Amino acid sequence: MASAIRGLVVLAASSVALWAMGSIYNAKEPDHDPDIREDAPQPRTKDEMKCTSCNAPTSRVCARCKHTLYCSSEHQKKHWKQHRQACVPYGAQLVKKGILLPFDSATPEIVHVACEVAEPEDDDIPWPICHLVCGGEFIGPKSTFCRFYAIAYEQFGPPSRQLDQYLQLGFDDSFLINGALPNKCVRALTPDAPHDWRGHLLVMKNAGQSVDGKFVDASLADIEPVKAYLSLYGKSQPAFNARFV
Known part of the structure; x- marks a missing residue:
């Protein structure tokens, strides 16, 4: 080339x-958003383990960055435009x-x-x-x-x-x-x-x-x-x- x-x-x-x-x-x-996975890789306190969209307790993280938490795929899709x-x-x-x-x-x-x-x-x-x-x-x-x-x-x-x-x-x-x-x-x-x-x-x-x-x-x-x-x-x-x- x-x-x-x-x-x-x-x-x-x-x-x-x-x-x-x-x-x-x-x-x-x-x-759309990437998949979400169980278990955030970084140690976090119980208060930090909450869904970014609704604040509900969760351990599921964005599979792309493995940092931002979501309780469901629906909430992740809703937030992806802001998160990307x-x-x-x-x-x-x-x-x-x-x-x-x-x-x-x-x-x-x-x-x-x-x-x-x-x-x-x-x-x-x-x-x-x-x-x-x-x-x-x-x-x-x-x-x-x-x-x-x-x-x-x-x-x-x-x-x-x-x-x-x-x-x-x-x-x-x-x-x-x-x-x-x-x-x-x-x-x-x-x-x-x-x-x-x-x-x-x-x-x-x-x-x-x-x-x-x-x-x-x-x-x-x-x-x-x-x-x-x-x-x-x-x-x-x-x-x-x-x-x-």
């Missing part, structure tokens, strides 16, 4: 398909901050994303290791076919200024046929977006001008190139699209 990134780069591989929010995933509502920003995947090989563009909210969120460290498959890549988002993370179950598009310019492509650190936009490639709901966040950020984005979108940030190396933490300060990309992706000007096909 060449490191010279044009305005649009497709990264599609099962190893990059995102690690998810557990078995209660529903295609019509692309992001603070949910740090327990035991992940690597955790980096990404930007979630949620389908169910108009506001982008910083989330903690479970990643893995791997050796590049292409010998031409100069990096000894690369970072990949674990299968299913925020976008769908492990079986979800995810794509990552590179955002390399401030305004989608030349002659705009090239970013010092490329961004990657991840999404469920089957969202138009699996019943996924329209993305409220994209509509709020870019009301004129020509493409019908659905389900959650996840933005990751690379350490440099490549999508083959390491991730660094993203922040909401990185949102402007994403907005510019979404506002132009799917437009039909032949001269514009010819640069990136």
Whole structure:
């Protein structure tokens, strides 16, 4: 895989398909909570062993972070929209901050994303290791076919200024046929977006001008190139699209 990134780069591989929010995933509502497990791993007092939603006594914890307690799956589902920003995947090989563009909210969120460290498959890549988002993370179950598009310019492509650190936009490639709901966040950020984005979108940030190396933490300060990309992706000007096909 060449490191010279044009305005649009497709990264599609099962190893990059995102690690998810557990078995209660529903295609019509692309992001739910992870499973809950019995027995909180950290020692706690009796007063601390209470459901986050209703304050009832419980020992069941979120299977993703193994910290937040819930008495039932129903209460966990109800609270997931609030919990997902603070949910740090327990035991992940690597955790980096990404930007979630949620389908169910108009506001982008910083989330903690479970990643893995791997050796590049292409010998031409100069990096000894690369970072990949674990299968299913925020976008769908492990079986979800995810794509990552590179955002390399401030305004989608030349002659705009090239970013010092490329961004990657991840999404469920089957969202138009699996019943996924329209993305409220994209509509709020870019009301004129020509493409019908659905389900959650996840933005990751690379350490440099490549999508083959390491991730660094993203922040909401990185949102402007994403907005510019979404506002132009799917437009039909032949001269514009010819640069990136």
